[in-house]
Amino acid sequence: MTSRRTFLIGALGAVTGARLLSACADSESATAPSTTTAQPTATLTSSSPPSTVATVESTKSVASGPSAWAGADFATLDSFVERTAGEAFAIWEDGVMVHEWYRTDASYTRDIASAQKSILSLLVGRAIGDGLVQLDTRIDDVLGSQWTPDGRSAEITVEHLLSMTSGLDDAFDVVAAPGERWIYSGAFAALFDVVTTVSGRDLDDIAQEWLFESAGTSNSVFYDRPAGRFAPTGLQSTVPDLIAIGGVVLDGGPPGLAEGWLDRSLAPSQGFNRSYGLLWWLNGRESFMLPGPDAQFPGSLVPTAPAGMVAALGKDDQKLYIVPEHRLVVARLGGRAVLESQAARSSFDADLWERLTALRS
Numbered sequence: 001m002t003s004r005r006t007f008l009i010g011a012l013g014a015v016t017g018a019r020l021l022s023a024c025a026d027s028e029s030a031t032a033p034s035t036t037t038a039q040p041t042a043t044l045t046s047s048s049p050p051s052t053v054a055t056v057e058s059t060k061s062v063a064s065g066p067s068a069w070a071g072a073d074f075a076t077l078d079s080f081v082e083r084t085a086g087e088a089f090a091i092w093e094d095g096v097m098v099h100e101w102y103r104t105d106a107s108y109t110r111d112i113a114s115a116q117k118s119i120l121s122l123l124v125g126r127a128i129g130d131g132l133v134q135l136d137t138r139i140d141d142v143l144g145s146q147w148t149p150d151g152r153s154a155e156i157t158v159e160h161l162l163s164m165t166s167g168l169d170d171a172f173d174v175v176a177a178p179g180e181r182w183i184y185s186g187a188f189a190a191l192f193d194v195v196t197t198v199s200g201r202d203l204d205d206i207a208q209e210w211l212f213e214s215a216g217t218s219n220s221v222f223y224d225r226p227a228g229r230f231a232p233t234g235l236q237s238t239v240p241d242l243i244a245i246g247g248v249v250l251d252g253g254p255p256g257l258a259e260g261w262l263d264r265s266l267a268p269s270q271g272f273n274r275s276y277g278l279l280w281w282l283n284g285r286e287s288f289m290l291p292g293p294d295a296q297f298p299g300s301l302v303p304t305a306p307a308g309m310v311a312a313l314g315k316d317d318q319k320l321y322i323v324p325e326h327r328l329v330v331a332r333l334g335g336r337a338v339l340e341s342q343a344a345r346s347s348f349d350a351d352l353w354e355r356l357t358a359l360r361s
Contacts, residue, residue, distance in 0.1 A: 059074060059078050059099065059100065059101045060097075060099065060100045060101075061074055061098065061099045061100075062096055062097065062098055062099075065093070065096040065098050066093045066094055066096060066098065068093070068326070068360045068361065069091075069093070069098050069099075069359065069360055072099075072359040072360070073359075074099050074101075074359070076355070077099075077101075077355050077356070077359060078101045080351070080352070080355060081101050081332070081334075082101075082103070084317075084334075084337035084338065084348060084351075085317075085334045085335030085336060085337055086101070086103065086332055086333075086334040086335075086337070087102070087103045087104070087108045087110070087333055087334035087335070088101075088102050088103070088106065088108040088238065088239035088331075088332070088333045088334065089101045089102075089239065089330075089331070089332045089333075089334075090239050090240065090243050090330070090331055091328070091329075091330050091356070092243045092246070092247065092328070092329045092330075093326060093327060093328045093329070094326070094327040094328075095327075097243070100239075102239075103334075106238060106239065106240050107219065107238060108238060108239070108333060109219060109236050109237065109238050110236060110237075110318070110333055110334075111225075111234040111235065111236055111318075112235050112236070112237050112242070112312075112314050112318045112320075112333065113234075113314030113315040113316065113318045114313065114314040114315055114318075114343060114344060115235075115242075115312035115313060115314035115318045115319065115320055116222075116233075116234065116235035116312075116314070117188060117279040117280075117312065118279050118280045118311075118312035118320070119207075119211070119235060119245065119312070120188070120191055120192065120195075120279060121162060121265050121278050121279035121280060122210070122211055122249075122253060122254060122257070123195050123206060123207060123210055123211065124158065124162065124191055124194070124195060124278075125253065125257040125258050125261035125262075125265065126206075126210040126211075126254065126256045126257055126258075127194070127195045127198055127199060128158075128257075128258040128261065129256045129257050129258040129259070129261065130199075130256060132195075132198040132199055133158060133194060133195075133198045134158065135157065135158050135159040135162075136157050136158070136159060137157060137158050137194075138154070138155065138156065138157055139153060139156050139157065139158065139161065139190055139194065140153055140154055140156070142193075142194050142197050142198060143190065143193055143194065143197060147172075147190055147193070148168065148172040148173075148174075149171070149172055149173065150173070150174070152174045153168075153174075155177075155178045156168070156178050156187075157178070158191070158194065159269075159278075160178045160179060161187060161188050161190060161191050162188070162191070162265075162269065162278040162279055163182075163269035163270045163276070163277075163278060164182050164183060164184050164185060164188065164269075164270075164273070164276060165178065165179050165180070165181065165182055165183070165269075165270050165272070166178055166183070166185065166187045166188075167179075167180060167181060167183065168183070168185050168187035169183060169185055169187075170185055170186045170187075171186075172186075172187055179270075181272065181294070182270060182272035182273040182276065182289055182294075183294075184289075184290075184291035184292070184343065184344075186231050188279065189231050189232065189233065192232075192233050203222050203233070204221065204222055207220075207221075207222055210254060210256065211245070211248075211254045212241075214248060214254040214255055215241070215244045215245045215247070215248045215254065216244050217237075217240075217241040217244050217245065218241075219236075219237065219238045219240075219241050220235065220236065220237040220238070220241045220245075221235070221236055221237075222234070222235050222236075223235075223236060237333075238333070239331045239332070239333055242312075242320045242329075242331040242333075243329050243331050245320070246320055246321075246322045246329030246331065247329060249262065249322055250322065250324060250327050250329065264277075264278060265277050265278040265279070265280055266280055266282065266310045267282070268282065268285065272289065273288060273289040274286060274287060274288070275287070275288035275289070275300075275301045276288075276289070277310070280310050280311070280312065281301060281310065281311040281312070281313050281344060281345070282301070282310055282311075283300055283301045283302050283305050283306070283307055283308070283309040283310065283311070284300050284301075284306070284307025284308060284309070285300060285301065286298070286299075287299065288300070288301045290342070290343075290344060290345060291342075291343035291344055292343070301345060301349075302345065302349045302350055302353055303350060304350045304351075304353040304354040304357055305321070305323075305349070305350075305353035305356075305357070306323045306325060306326065306328075308323060308324055308325045309321055309322065309323045310322050310324075313344040313345055313349075314344070315341070315342065315343045315344070316335065316336040316337070316341060316342075317332065317334065317335075317336060317337035317338070317342075317346055317348045318332070318333055318334075319331060319332040319333075319349070319352075326360075328360075330352075330356065332352070
């Protein structure tokens with residue numbers, strides 16, 4: 001993989017119109033082509049969910065599993081997932097794959113869009129655990145002063161990028177002082193350069209060692225998106241891999257994370273948007289903000305979902321939901337589920353969880 005730092009510096013030196021770091025640079029057209037080529041089955045740890053390949057338009061449910069799902073009829077749910085452009089969907093709870101639906105099979109792979117931010121948070125937590133960087137490390141001290149177009153980045157720290165409070169917009173232009181506003185921005189992508197620079201290693205290498213091997217995934221890979229059009233780094237994955245990663249998070253995260261990293265990541269990271277942690281979305285808070293206009297909305301992010309749910313949310317409804325209180329993981333990949341295009345949450349979230357809540361009783 002091309003060094004993202006070299007890629008970023010080169011791209012940001014171009015004219016403004018050619019800037020490629022869009023905060024939500026993961027629209028349907030931004031993704032790598034989806035594929036259903038058969039992939040090796042992951043060898044998973046005992047705490048991670050198994051991968052199952054299904055046949056065309058197929059479903060699979062366990063004969064016996066968590067009692068909360070006893071007697072659940074998934075036919076209506078499957079119909080909902082199908083008609084909302086789903087390609088792959090699964091429910092896992094407390095060590096058991098409760099239900100799966102695949103339009104073709106479990107090897108369906110696509111760019112998970114901004115859901116990758118939460119995966120990146122885990123990598124940053126490992127870099128901090130290894131003593132390579134700290135939350136208060138200034139980005140300039142790692143990447144130099146030219147990682148933004150005008151070099152006005154002196155006070156931006158790792159924590160600012162993780163919490164979306166860097167004050168930078170999608171083009172890395174300064175619109176606020178660090179820590180003064182919550183702005184959902186492509187500036188987070190500089191953290192890819194931070195972890196590769198401080199580790200001196202390729203992103204693929206550290207992702208495999210720090211996360212994917214412990215999760216038991218075999219089909220997830222970071223890749224270079226088309227130059228000059230979108231955020232440079234994407235993550236292709238499958239629903240079984242996302243379920244496996246969710247299981248690792250429930251078990252305390254991959255080895256080597258900084259002490260208390262998940263507790264810190266899965267709690268409000270700033271006072272502007274209480275529904276946002278360190279690159280994770282948080283449910284059950286008193287208000288939330290969404291990518292786009294600077295507006296507060298009252299109530300929970302997904303009111304039909306459990307209050308304790310945390311989520312990795314990607315544009316056009318790429319979803320990884322984790323509910324610690326139930327040891328529950330739900331993942332969905334596919335096309336845009338609803339007409340409105342959203343960078344993170346859409347009406348699909350509430351509609352899906354209304355159905356899941358009714359089934360899980």
